[in-house]
Amino acid sequence: MRNLLMTVCYDGTNYYGFQTQPGGNTVQDCIEEAIKGLTGEVIKIHGSGRTDAGVHARQQPFHFMTSSKIPIERWRMALNGRLPADIRIIEAAEVPLDFHSRRSAKRKTYRYTINGNRVPDVFWRNYQLHHPGKLDTAAMREGLRYLVGTHDFTSFASRHSTKASHVRTIYEATLEVETSPVYSGSNEQGIIHILLTGNGFLQHMVRIIVGTLLEVGEGKRKPEDIKTILEAVNRKAAGPTAESKGLMLWSVEYDAIELKGNEERC
Amino acid sequence: MRNLLMTVCYDGTNYYGFQTQPGGNTVQDCIEEAIKGLTGEVIKIHGSGRTDAGVHARQQPFHFMTSSKIPIERWRMALNGRLPADIRIIEAAEVPLDFHSRRSAKRKTYRYTINGNRVPDVFWRNYQLHHPGKLDTAAMREGLRYLVGTHDFTSFASRHSTKASHVRTIYEATLEVETSPVYSGSNEQGIIHILLTGNGFLQHMVRIIVGTLLEVGEGKRKPEDIKTILEAVNRKAAGPTAESKGLMLWSVEYDAIELKGNEERC
CATH class of the missing domain: 3.30.70.660 (Pseudouridine synthase I, catalytic domain, C-terminal subdomain)
Incomplete structure (x- = not known):
């Protein structure tokens, strides 16, 4: 199992915020769908925080556990190819297993x-x-x-x-x-x-x-x-x-x- | 009759360019519709040039003749209130009757x-x-x-x-x-x-x-x-x-x- 930390940039205009909501159409939903398309895994990503509907992010980190063996340098382009144009992964890194994008934030x-x-x-x-x-x-x-x-x-x-x-x-x-x-x-x-x-x-x-x-x-x-x-x-x-x-x-x-x-x- | 010179700024993403086309949905159409709503006049505006579909303008002048007596300083806000958010009039001025936004451009x-x-x-x-x-x-x-x-x-x-x-x-x-x-x-x-x-x-x-x-x-x-x-x-x-x-x-x-x-x- 690997722990991946990524940074996402998004135009929040058309989303109900970052975090998954019952009504759908969130940034998290889009990213999880892209990961599923890439690795076949149904996983939950963990954001460094929530954002309200219509709020934007220049740099929002999130992390998730994966058993995929895809090299870290290939994730960004692979996910961006599956994401809508108003959401872009700008950075990806492998981090220690105990790293948490929200709890570790200073x-x-x-x-x-x-x-x-x-x-x-x-x-x-x-x-x-x-x-x-x-x-x-x-x-x-x-x-x-x-x-x-x-x-x-x-x-x-x-x-x-x-x-x-x-x-x-x-x-x-x-x-x-x-x-x-x-x-x-x-x-x-x-x-x-x-x-x-x-x-x-x-x-x-x-x-x-x-x-x-x-x-x-x-x-x-x-x-x-x-x-x-x-x-x-x-x-x-x-x-x-x-x-x-x-x-x-x-x-x-x-x-x-x-x-x-x-x-x-x- | 008065000759009004205005400058428009627009995000061209959702338009088929500035100038009226048979298919509609141009910046010119939107502005002429706003003028009609404001003064009741069905008039033709004259742009300083055309732009292709999807092209933007930071500052595009256009002029038109009007018999409206609305003071020049009120036009900008009045038209902006009738225009979609991706088109904004940023300046308005009364110019000599022989001024032409395209032919006079240097x-x-x-x-x-x-x-x-x-x-x-x-x-x-x-x-x-x-x-x-x-x-x-x-x-x-x-x-x-x-x-x-x-x-x-x-x-x-x-x-x-x-x-x-x-x-x-x-x-x-x-x-x-x-x-x-x-x-x-x-x-x-x-x-x-x-x-x-x-x-x-x-x-x-x-x-x-x-x-x-x-x-x-x-x-x-x-x-x-x-x-x-x-x-x-x-x-x-x-x-x-x-x-x-x-x-x-x-x-x-x-x-x-x-x-x-x-x-x-x-």
């Missing part, structure tokens, strides 16, 4: 993108929230600072969260502004990226943080309200859940030591 | 994008040709140099071209390489953009140039073959027509003098 980064320009970007329309109204990005940056550290994130988690603990650590929370390659005008706000890196994220956590930060940007809340909201430990204290399409799982990091034996990355 | 720029990385970019999959095979970009750059100047471009035009003259002037022909934001590996070729600026382009001209340049990049032809192909004045001398999805109308430029009276850009 840091996860999500990126949320807001198009602050007057007209939506046609080419990125499925990957950005359009918010042409004025946003105070300095206030949003200040609000982000209150999230860094170890906190109970109940206020920023879905009421349907089933996790025993809502305590998580945010290592970095930044906001970057880039000018759009398509529309560049002196009155344009540009493209706003919010990047959050932590040891784990609760259901809807990034989207509720962004929904609340947008209210800070609009002047409806003050940056220091983020602190009060955290202390309330109550979902009602925070703002709305921002649309899923602006969210992208950016990266998942592991300790190099846990990946050892992994000489055959392709 | 310079047009097209960009063709080739993804040279091993795995296609999921997010740009409809806007890039995927070519993971090794390309000699230095040779391609050298080949591009032979195109600059005034030439008969019959060899690089569709056999179905109905133009009386195939003489066109290319002002600039460049090749740029950018590293992909999604996949960055030391063995990756990156994203290759070919930019061509000229006074006009014949049917399929950019795509045939790119198809031929790819053969130069693959080592099947020499850079100086571009000169021989031009001299042949025969479509058979050139390479294949590259896929439409990598092509984007980048910009169309006018003389400022012809746009005068255009103080009310919004």
Whole structure:
């Protein structure tokens, strides 16, 4: 038996998230179907996390056990030939048998993108929230600072969260502004990226943080309200859940030591 | 009567090009339908050029005559509210009655994008040709140099071209390489953009140039073959027509003098 760790990139627009659902049409279903087509095995893959319907992934690791003898360097192309064009395996590696893509993860980064320009970007329309109204990005940056550290994130988690603990650590929370390659005008706000890196994220956590930060940007809340909201430990204290399409799982990091034996990355 | 000049940006994936076709489903049809919905007028818009099915536009100007009294600054939002999400009006201006978006155009720029990385970019999959095979970009750059100047471009035009003259002037022909934001590996070729600026382009001209340049990049032809192909004045001398999805109308430029009276850009 071998344990394979792969990284997948997907446009989540047409899927009900990563993880298998009763209704079908998930990224996991597509990958398991491709593996079945390749090796004949009916297996379950284990993602480094879930994503909501419409959320994208730049780099999402998953692992699975296989008894196939196909050399590791051949998996990527073989699976991509069986996957739809909006899902691509970008990396494949053989890892120790006790490696787990979720439990071994040390840091996860999500990126949320807001198009602050007057007209939506046609080419990125499925990957950005359009918010042409004025946003105070300095206030949003200040609000982000209150999230860094170890906190109970109940206020920023879905009421349907089933996790025993809502305590998580945010290592970095930044906001970057880039000018759009398509529309560049002196009155344009540009493209706003919010990047959050932590040891784990609760259901809807990034989207509720962004929904609340947008209210800070609009002047409806003050940056220091983020602190009060955290202390309330109550979902009602925070703002709305921002649309899923602006969210992208950016990266998942592991300790190099846990990946050892992994000489055959392709 | 007023003459309105607008600039449209579109994802051409789902359209049979810009210009109205017997089969319908063109960008022009969508815009004329939106104008009809807004003003009640059944009018014909005039594009600065045609695009093939699947070709995109970052900035494509068009103009039309209207008797509507709607202020110029309200047109963009009003039309965007009636257009599908893959077509957006990004600019609108009132221009002199004798201004013509195609005949007044001085310079047009097209960009063709080739993804040279091993795995296609999921997010740009409809806007890039995927070519993971090794390309000699230095040779391609050298080949591009032979195109600059005034030439008969019959060899690089569709056999179905109905133009009386195939003489066109290319002002600039460049090749740029950018590293992909999604996949960055030391063995990756990156994203290759070919930019061509000229006074006009014949049917399929950019795509045939790119198809031929790819053969130069693959080592099947020499850079100086571009000169021989031009001299042949025969479509058979050139390479294949590259896929439409990598092509984007980048910009169309006018003389400022012809746009005068255009103080009310919004």
